[in-house]
Amino acid sequence: MTNPVTEDTHNFGTGQLKASVRNSGAELIALRSGDEDLLWNAGAVWPKHSPVLFPIIGKLPDYEITLDGIPVRLKQHGFARDRVFRWIARTPEGCTLELMDDAKSRAFFPSAFRLRMVYLIENNTLRVSYHLHNPDRTSTLHASLGAHPAFRWPLKEGVAKDTYRLVFEYDEPLPVRRIGADGLLLPEKQHTPLRDNVLALTDKLFEKDALIMEKPESRSVDMVGSDGTGLRFVWGGFKELGLWTKPGADFLCIEPWHGYATPAGFKGDFSQKPGLLHLKPGESWAAFWSVKAI
Secondary structure (H helix, E strand, O other): OOOOOOOOEEEEOOOOEEEEEEOEOOEEEEEEEOOEEOEOOOOOOOOOOOOEEEOOOOOOOOOOEEEOOEEEOOOOOEOHHHOEOEEEEEEOOEEEEEEEOOHHHHOOOOOOOEEEEEEEEEOOEEEEEEEEEOOOOOOOEEEOEEEOOEEEOOOOOOOOHHHOEEEEOOOOOOOEEOEOOOOOEOOOOEOOOOEOOEEEOOHHHHOOOOEEEOOOOOOEEEEEOOOOOEEEEEEEOOOEEEEEOOOOOOEEEEEEEEOOOOEOOOOOOHHHOOOOEEEOOOOEEEEEEEEEEO
């Protein structure tokens, strides 16, 4: 095996779409279509661009949670976003990065894993793939994995934020979920703010944190402004979808997940936490999202 590349950032893309990925967190840190930035600039109000959420999404409760009797000490959204991934491949069209368990990760999460991130630009579309593998010979891997990309809102100067809308592939009539002040999933479901397949975007929607769609029928959504331009976001393999911003900020996160915040009152073994993947020894799981300007 060749020595890993040590540079911390990879710039790639041909044609109209260009991107940059950093090995810290395997995070997408720039995405530009022509003269327009699509990705949030990680400003002071939220200093992230597109973190990888693993091995949990959201928070654990304040009381101790264990996995087979071993404490699980994970902060919000886990540790992958704070770890340096290893470069596996770097090309003009994309890159591949990898994170594996080690003594540091096992101090927080006592499980073996291999997580690969693959970024690829083709036909002016960025595709981000997640490949999770359980290399353990005897133990099941219990984990969640999610995406958290933040796109500029508004995407163009001079287009008012409240003229933007999300247009889903299909009607989405099911209730939505919310997160409480303690960061845990509230038990009550709420009527969806979508009208058929359209969600009118306003800051008020996010005054009580994220909007969570547990079982969206759609696998694509367009974020468009009053001028009809915007972006198309497509995902596969993930089960849930979160939408989030900090009211007043100039970004919107479109977040496909496998998993969600810990339900309020949950006190079982970590392996019983709702929403987790359960990969048996040697099993793998994959998912993706993609985005392009429209």
